[in-house]
Amino acid sequence: MTRLLVLPGDGIGPEITASTTAVVRAATGGSVTFDEMAIGEASLAASGSTLPDAVMAAVPQADGVILGPVSHYTYPAGQPNPSAALRTGFQLYANVRPCRSREGLSILRQPMDLVIVRENTEGFYADRSMYAGPGEFMPDADSAFSIRKITALASRRVARAACEIAAARSGKLTVVHKANVLKLTDGLFLREVRAVAAEFPTVTLDEVIVDAAAALLVRDPARFDVIVTTNMFGDILSDEASELSGSLGLGGSINAGDDICVAQAQHGSAPDIAGKGVANPTSLILSAAMLLDWLGRRKSDAALADAATRIERAVDRVLDDPQMRTRDVGGPLGTDAFAQAVVGAL
Numbered sequence: 001m002t003r004l005l006v007l008p009g010d011g012i013g014p015e016i017t018a019s020t021t022a023v024v025r026a027a028t029g030g031s032v033t034f035d036e037m038a039i040g041e042a043s044l045a046a047s048g049s050t051l052p053d054a055v056m057a058a059v060p061q062a063d064g065v066i067l068g069p070v071s072h073y074t075y076p077a078g079q080p081n082p083s084a085a086l087r088t089g090f091q092l093y094a095n096v097r098p099c100r101s102r103e104g105l106s107i108l109r110q111p112m113d114l115v116i117v118r119e120n121t122e123g124f125y126a127d128r129s130m131y132a133g134p135g136e137f138m139p140d141a142d143s144a145f146s147i148r149k150i151t152a153l154a155s156r157r158v159a160r161a162a163c164e165i166a167a168a169r170s171g172k173l174t175v176v177h178k179a180n181v182l183k184l185t186d187g188l189f190l191r192e193v194r195a196v197a198a199e200f201p202t203v204t205l206d207e208v209i210v211d212a213a214a215a216l217l218v219r220d221p222a223r224f225d226v227i228v229t230t231n232m233f234g235d236i237l238s239d240e241a242s243e244l245s246g247s248l249g250l251g252g253s254i255n256a257g258d259d260i261c262v263a264q265a266q267h268g269s270a271p272d273i274a275g276k277g278v279a280n281p282t283s284l285i286l287s288a289a290m291l292l293d294w295l296g297r298r299k300s301d302a303a304l305a306d307a308a309t310r311i312e313r314a315v316d317r318v319l320d321d322p323q324m325r326t327r328d329v330g331g332p333l334g335t336d337a338f339a340q341a342v343v344g345a346l
């Protein structure tokens, strides 16, 4: 039996997590159970915190976590961002984001089929670059500073995760950086990625500066297979790639550490459409499939890996039909109807 912890989150989170658990239940035939706990605005109202201690205690007890998006931008000052707290608290250092274009859904002239592996625990994020205190500060009212933290340890471990993914695909890995300007921080990242890649005989490494990478994703997406990059570059490039592949609502994503994996949609809590039943649940459904695949490999459980493959195929089959798509990708279906179509395709 596999036990998943479900944290619905804010905005469209409850709607898309309900769709996702329905699909996972159908694909796994009852071999997965779900424990649900409140985070975000729901737990703030109930217990005074956007991330109760009981949730942090429950995460390592579960086999994996399905995390809905959170509206942390509008949380009261001092309330934790559950997404960042899980990433740093459990050292979920690799944010793995596949982006694959689908016929009739993408504006690209060439097909895209790539995986972005983004460092997840440091970089230019004020809530994860310091041991104590925020990584942003204002010495006076008209000057503001951000600290960008890059370490050899974090660079090495995300490079290793990316090399393993590249070795299992075409063997082609691209490191995206800005070492021409950020000579010390991105220079260190580049040094560590080169050293780790050299340990993988079937992996060839090429190097692209981030601004060129942003353009090449549009002009020549087929030149990329696996990309490894630092936190903020990966955040921005993966949204770009996901939207180019069809919609921000389409790409799956996991946050993976050595022992814990959290499935999390690529997009945010979409407060503009929350509660309307129109959100596209594909991103979280595919994220959950990636979690099942991650678990299947770790537990040598072929049934979980098989369920992951079947969910991906069922989503593809449904999305192939323009009449079976949600509104963001030009279709007529609501969130529940789309999820039921995926269950039907399974």
Ligand code: NAD
Residues within 6 Å of the ligand: 012, 068, 069, 070, 071, 072, 073, 074, 083, 248, 249, 264, 265, 266, 267, 268, 269, 270, 271, 272, 273, 278, 279, 280, 281, 282, 283, 328
């Ligand atoms: P967003 O990703 O929530 O929304 C951007 C646009 O995409 C909106 O128009 C939204 O309606 C649309 N969209 C997003 N997901 C969709 C889906 N599944 N189906 C259909 N349309 C979808 O980004 P935002 O508006 O900049 O941020 C809203 C909140 O989400 C903020 O509080 C932000 O901090 C938070 N956020 C959370 C995460 C996370 O939890 N991982 C990530 C990004 C942003």
